[in-house]
Amino acid sequence: MCIYTCIYTHNIYMYMCKSLTVATLNPQVKAVEYAVRGPIVLKAGDIERRLLQGEKLSFTDVIKANIGDAHAMGQQPITFLRQVVALCCFPELLSSPAFPDDAKQRAQRILQDCGGQSIGSYSASQGLQCIRRDVADYITHRDQGVPSDWNNVYLTTGASDGIMSILKLVVSGRGPSRTGVMIPIPQYPLYSAAISELDAVHINYYLDEDNCWALDIEELQRAYLDAKLHCQPRVLCIINPGNPTGQVQTKKCIEEVLHFAYEENLLVMADEVYQDNVYLPDCQFHSFKKVLYEMGPEYFNGVELVSFHSTSKGFTGECGFRGGYMEVLNMDPQVEAQLVKLLSVRLCPPVPGQAAMDVIVNPPKEHEPSYAQFTKEKSSVLDVLAHKAKLTEQFLNSVPGIKCNPVQGAMYAFPQIFIPPRAIQEAQSLSMAPDMLYCLRLLEETGICVVPGSGFGQREGTFHFRMTILPSPEKLQVLLGQLKGFHLRFLEEYSQEEPDSSRASEQPD
Amino acid sequence: MQLLSVLTLDTMNPAVKKVEYAVRGPIVQRAVELERELSEGIKKPFTEVIKANIGDAHAMGQQPITFFRQVLALCSYPELLNDSTFPEDAKSRARRILQSCGGNSMGSYSASQGIDAVRQDVARYIERRDGGGPCDPDDVYLTTGASDGIVTMLKLLVCGKGATRTGVMISIPQYPLYSAALAELDAVQINYYLNEEKCWSLDISELQRALDEARRHCNPRALCIINPGNPTGQVQSRQCIEDVIRFAAQERLFLMADEVYQDNVYADGCRFHSFKKVLFEMGPEYSDTVELAFFPLHLQIGSLYFLCGFRGGYMEIINMDEEVRAQLSKLVSVRLCPPVPGQALMDLVVNPPQPGEPSHEKFIKERTATISALAEKAKLTEQVLNTVQGISCNPVQGAMYSFPRITIPEKAVKEATDKGQQPDMFYCMKMLEETGICLVPGSGFGQRDGTYHFRMTILPPKDKLTTLLNKVKEFHQKFLQQYS
Numbered sequence: 007m008c009i010y011t012c013i014y015t016h017n018i019y020m021y022m023c024k025s026l027t028v029a030t031l032n033p034q035v036k037a038v039e040y041a042v043r044g045p046i047v048l049k050a051g052d053i054e055r056r057l058l059q060g061e062k063l064s065f066t067d068v069i070k071a072n073i074g075d076a077h078a079m080g081q082q083p084i085t086f087l088r089q090v091v092a093l094c095c096f097p098e099l100l101s102s103p104a105f106p107d108d109a110k111q112r113a114q115r116i117l118q119d120c121g122g123q124s125i126g127s128y129s130a131s132q133g134l135q136c137i138r139r140d141v142a143d144y145i146t147h148r149d150q151g152v153p154s155d156w157n158n159v160y161l162t163t164g165a166s167d168g169i170m171s172i173l174k175l176v177v178s179g180r181g182p183s184r185t186g187v188m189i190p191i192p193q194y195p196l197y198s199a200a201i202s203e204l205d206a207v208h209i210n211y212y213l214d215e216d217n218c219w220a221l222d223i224e225e226l227q228r229a230y231l232d233a234k235l236h237c238q239p240r241v242l243c244i245i246n247p248g249n250p251t252g253q254v255q256t257k258k259c260i261e262e263v264l265h266f267a268y269e270e271n272l273l274v275m276a277d278e279v280y281q282d283n284v285y286l287p288d289c290q291f292h293s294f295k296k297v298l299y300e301m302g303p304e305y306f307n308g309v310e311l312v313s314f315h316s317t318s319k320g321f322t323g324e325c326g327f328r329g330g331y332m333e334v335l336n337m338d339p340q341v342e343a344q345l346v347k348l349l350s351v352r353l354c355p356p357v358p359g360q361a362a363m364d365v366i367v368n369p370p371k372e373h374e375p376s377y378a379q380f381t382k383e384k385s386s387v388l389d390v391l392a393h394k395a396k397l398t399e400q401f402l403n404s405v406p407g408i409k410c411n412p413v414q415g416a417m418y419a420f421p422q423i424f425i426p427p428r429a430i431q432e433a434q435s436l437s438m439a440p441d442m443l444y445c446l447r448l449l450e451e452t453g454i455c456v457v458p459g460s461g462f463g464q465r466e467g468t469f470h471f472r473m474t475i476l477p478s479p480e481k482l483q484v485l486l487g488q489l490k491g492f493h494l495r496f497l498e499e500y501s502q503e504e505p506d507s508s509r510a511s512e513q514p515d
Numbered sequence: 516m517q518l519l520s521v522l523t524l525d526t527m528n529p530a531v532k533k534v535e536y537a538v539r540g541p542i543v544q545r546a547v548e549l550e551r552e553l554s555e556g557i558k559k560p561f562t563e564v565i566k567a568n569i570g571d572a573h574a575m576g577q578q579p580i581t582f583f584r585q586v587l588a589l590c591s592y593p594e595l596l597n598d599s600t601f602p603e604d605a606k607s608r609a610r611r612i613l614q615s616c617g618g619n620s621m622g623s624y625s626a627s628q629g630i631d632a633v634r635q636d637v638a639r640y641i642e643r644r645d646g647g648g649p650c651d652p653d654d655v656y657l658t659t660g661a662s663d664g665i666v667t668m669l670k671l672l673v674c675g676k677g678a679t680r681t682g683v684m685i686s687i688p689q690y691p692l693y694s695a696a697l698a699e700l701d702a703v704q705i706n707y708y709l710n711e712e713k714c715w716s717l718d719i720s721e722l723q724r725a726l727d728e729a730r731r732h733c734n735p736r737a738l739c740i741i742n743p744g745n746p747t748g749q750v751q752s753r754q755c756i757e758d759v760i761r762f763a764a765q766e767r768l769f770l771m772a773d774e775v776y777q778d779n780v781y782a783d784g785c786r787f788h789s790f791k792k793v794l795f796e797m798g799p800e801y802s803d804t805v806e807l808a809f810f811p812l813h814l815q816i817g818s819l820y821f822l823c824g825f826r827g828g829y830m831e832i833i834n835m836d837e838e839v840r841a842q843l844s845k846l847v848s849v850r851l852c853p854p855v856p857g858q859a860l861m862d863l864v865v866n867p868p869q870p871g872e873p874s875h876e877k878f879i880k881e882r883t884a885t886i887s888a889l890a891e892k893a894k895l896t897e898q899v900l901n902t903v904q905g906i907s908c909n910p911v912q913g914a915m916y917s918f919p920r921i922t923i924p925e926k927a928v929k930e931a932t933d934k935g936q937q938p939d940m941f942y943c944m945k946m947l948e949e950t951g952i953c954l955v956p957g958s959g960f961g962q963r964d965g966t967y968h969f970r971m972t973i974l975p976p977k978d979k980l981t982t983l984l985n986k987v988k989e990f991h992q993k994f995l996q997q998y999s
Binding site: 077104 | 520521522523524526527528529531532534535536538539540547569579584585587588589591592594595598600616617618620621622623624625627659660661662663670671672673674692695696699736767768769804806822823824825826834835836838839842845846848849850851852853854855856857
C-alpha cells in the first residue's frame with residue numbers, strides 16, 4: 007500500500023515535470039492557426055472513424071469539401087505526366103513499347119541532368135537546371151515574350167515552401183520597425199500562419215465583397231497607413247486567382263497594385279497557383295510580371311516581385327508530389343545569395359515533384375504523339391471545373407440566406423451566409439465563431455466538411471464558409487442539395503421565437 | 516521614385532544571415548563553377564571534379580535497388596499493374612500504397628502526419644528492430660527528409676529572451692543542419708566536444724561542463740546526439756547511450772537522437788543500439804518520463820538505397836505532452852503533407868521483400884553488395900589516409916564519411932588567416948583547385964580550436980575512391996612541403 011502510493015506520487019511528480027509543455031512551448035507556434043486542416047477537419051476525422059467502426063449516423067460518408075485536393079475527389083491524373091514520372095522512377099521502362107516517344111524523351115532529358123542519371127540523387131538546391139530553364143521558357147511564352155531568366159527560377163516543395171522562404175527572408179526589426187506583411191482578407195491561411203510563426207505583423211486589407219471581391223486601392227492605402235503607425239510594412243501579398251474567393255483580378259487592378267507597391271516600396275508576393283483555373287469567359291489571367299513589364303522599365307526594373315506556382319492545382323492536381331516554383335525579380339544580389347544559402351540547408355525539393363513541374367511547363371507539342379490525348383484530358387478537367395463552378399454559384403444563390411459571388415476561378419466557392427442572431431448568441435456562449443458553429447452542425451447532420459469563413463478572415467459581422475467545387479458533378483449536386491436542406495433547417499431552428507411559429511427566412515443585407 | 520530596394524542585407528532577417536551550411540557552401544559553389552569551366556573546355560590540372568562532399572550515392576554511381584524503382588513506377592502510373600513484366604510482390608505493395616491514398620492516387624495530399632498505413636508499417640519496423648518493445652503508430656510522423664523533422668522539433672522548443680532563451684546542446688563536430696537551424700531560429704547553440712583521442716566518444720563530464728557553463732547565459736532545454744556520428748562515423752557504446760539518457764533525465768533535457776545511419780555500421784565490435792531500445796530496457800522510471808524525439812529520418816533511404824531525392828523520412832516522438840503533441844500536429848498541418856512518393860518509398864524501406872517473395876533474392880543481393888562495398892571502402896579509406904604523414908584518421912566505424920585530422924603548417928595557417936579564411940577551408944580550396952576533389956573543411960562542422968579536419972564521403976566506386984585517396988595523399992605531401 008505504502009509502496010504503491012510512493013510510486014503513484016513519484017509518477018505524478020515526473021509527469022508534472024515534463025520539460026516541454028504548452029507553458030514552455032514556443033509562443034509563436036501557439037499563435038499559428040491553419041483552418042483548412044484545423045478543428046473542423048479533426049472533427050470530420052473523428053466522425054469518419056466512428057462510421058468505420060459501424061456507428062449509425064444520418065449519413066454514410068464524410069464529404070471532405072474542405073481542401074483543394076482534386077485527386078481525392080476522383081479527378082484523374084494526366085496520363086502523360088504520370089508516364090514521364092514512371093519512366094524517371096524506373097528507367098528500364100525506356101525500352102518498353104508501352105510508352106510514347108515524347109514521354110521517353112522528356113524523361114531522358116530530366117535523368118541526364120540528375121546526378122548518376124537517377125531521380126534518387128539530390129539535385130542542386132534551386133532544382134534541376136533543365137527544369138528551371140523549361141520554367142523560364144514557359145513563363146516567357148505565357149507572357150507573350152516578356153523575358154524570363156532561368157537563374158531567377160527556384161523550384162520549391164509546393165508553393166508553400168517558397169512562400170515561407172521569402173517571408174523568412176523579409177522579417178526583421180523590433181517594435182515599430184518590425185516587418186509588416188499586407189495580406190488580403192479573406193486569405194489562404196498559410197499566410198497568416200506564416201506571419202504568426204515568424205512573429206511578423208499582420209496587416210489586413212479587405213477585398214470588396216460587393217464588387218466581386220475586387221481589390222480596392224483605397225483600402226490598400228488605408229491598411230498601409232494604419233499599419234505604419236506600429237510597424238514597418240514591407241511586403242504585399244496577393245493571391246490571383248483568389249483563394250478562397252476565386253476572383254480573377256483585372257489588368258487595371260493589378261497595375262494599380264504594382265504602382266502602389268512601387269510608391270510605398272513594398273516587395274510583392276504574387277501567389278498565382280490557380281493561373282490555369284479561370285472559368286468565366288470575360289475573365290483572363292494576367293501575370294503580375296507581364297503587367298509589370300508593360301508598365302515600363304522603371305517599374306519592371308524596380309519593383310521586387312516574387313511569383314509562385316504549384317503542381318497541386320491547375321488541371322494536373324498533383325498535390326502529393328509537392329512540386330512548385332517561384333520566380334524572383336529584382337532581388338538585391340546579396341540577398342539572393344542569402345536566399346540560396348537558406349534553401350541549401352534543406353538540400354533540395356523532392357525530385358519527383360520537380361519532374362511533375364517540368365511536364366506542366368513543357369507539355370506535349372502539337373506535332374508530338376501524346377498531344378491529342380493530353381489536350382483532351384486537360385480540356386476535360388478544366389471544362390468540368392468550369393461547369394461545377396457555375397453550378398455551385400447558381401445553386402447557392404437560389405438558397406434563401408446564402409449569397410455567392412461568381413466563382414471566376416480557383417477551386418472554391420466562398421458564399422456569405424446569414425446566421426440568425428440566436429445562433430450567434432449560442433456560438434458566443436460556446437466560445438466559438440458563429441460560422442464555426444454552423445459548419446460543425448452541417449458536418450454533424452450531413453457529413454459535409456467545409457471550412458468556416460472565420461478561418462480565412464472576413465469583415466466583422468459577416469459570415470461565410472469555403473467549400474471546394476471538386477467533388478464529381480453528381481456528388482456535388484447531392485452535396486448542394488443537402489447543404490440547402492441543412493441551411494433551411496438551421497434558419498428555421500434559430501429564427502423562431504416559439505417552436506411552432508413559422509417565419510420566412512431573411513435575406514442578408 | 517523608388518530609390519532603395521526593400522530587401523537588402525541590412526533590412527533582411529538577421530537570423531538568416533547567421534545561417535551557415537558548409538555541406539553546400541562556398542566550396543561546393545566553386546566546385547560547380549569548375550565543372551562548368553571543364554565542360555567549356557578550359558584546361559585544368561584534372562579532368563573531372565569529384566564531389567566527395569555530400570552523402571549522395573547515386574551521384575557517385577551507385578546502382579539503385581530494382582524493387583523500389585518498380586514499386587515507385589507502379590504507384591506513379593498504375594496502368595503498369597497490368598504489365599506482366601512486373602513481379603507480383605511489387606504490384607501488391609503498390610496496390611496497398613495506392614489504396615491508402617485519397618482517390619487511390621499519389622497525387623492526393625496525405626494526412627499531415629503521413630499516410631496511416633505507412634506509419635503503421637514504420638511502427639512495426641521499429642518494434643522488430645528494437646526486439647518487440649511497443650511502438651504506437653501515432654508517435655510516428657513522416658517528414659520531408661532529414662531537416663524537416665529536426666527543424667519542426669526545434670521550433671517547438673525555442674522560446675524566451677536573453678538569459679531565458681532556449682539553448683540546445685549539439686556535438687562538435689556536428690552535421691551543420693543543427694547549427695543552421697539554431698541560427699535560423701535564433702536559439703543558443705551549446706557546444707559539447709566529442710573526444711577525438713578516444714575515437715570520437717562522448718564524455719558525460721564534457722556534457723556536464725558544457726551544460727553548466729551554458730546555464731549562465733541561456734536556458735538549456737534540449738540535447739542533440741547523432742549516432743552513428745556525422746561527420747565522425749563513431750558508433751556509441753551501449754553504456755554511453757545509457758549515460759546520456761540518465762543525464763537527460765536528470766537535467767530535464769529533451770533528447771533528440773539522430774540515428775540516420777543506423778544501417779551503416781561496419782567495424783567489428785561495434786553494434787548499433789537504438790536510443791529507444793536502451794531507454795525501454797532502463798525501465799519505467801526512464802521510459803515513462805524521458806522526452807525524446809528520434810530522427811531515423813533518412814533511415815536507409817540516404818545511406819543504403821540512395822534515394823535522397825525523394826525526401827522521405829520519419830521521426831518518432833516519445834513521452835511528449837499531449838497538448839504539445841496537438842500543437843505539433845497543428846504546425847505540420849500548415850505545410851499540408853510530406854511528399855507522397857517519399858512516403859511510399861519509406862514504406863518499402865521498412866517493409867522490403869520477405870523470404871519467399873519473388874523479389875527477395877535480388878533485393879538481398881543488391882543490398883548486400885552495397886553494404887559490403889561500403890564496409891570495404893570504409894576500411895580502405897582509413898588505411899590509406901593513415902599512411903599519410905600529417906593525416907590521422909579514426910576508424911570509420913559507421914555512416915558514410917571519414918573525418919581525418921590534418922596538420923596544417925604555421926605558414927599556411929598564416930596565409931589563410933591573412934586571406935580571412937579558415938585554415939582548413941584554405942587547404943580544401945587549394946585541393947579543389949589543384950586536384951578537382953571537393954571536400955568539406957572541418958570548420959564547417961566544428962572542431963577543437965587549433966585542430967583541423969576535412970570530411971569526405973566514402974561513396975565513390977572503389978576504383979575512383981582509390982584514385983581519390985591517392986590524389987589526396989599526393990596533394991597533402993606537396994602541401995606540407997610547400998608550406999614547411
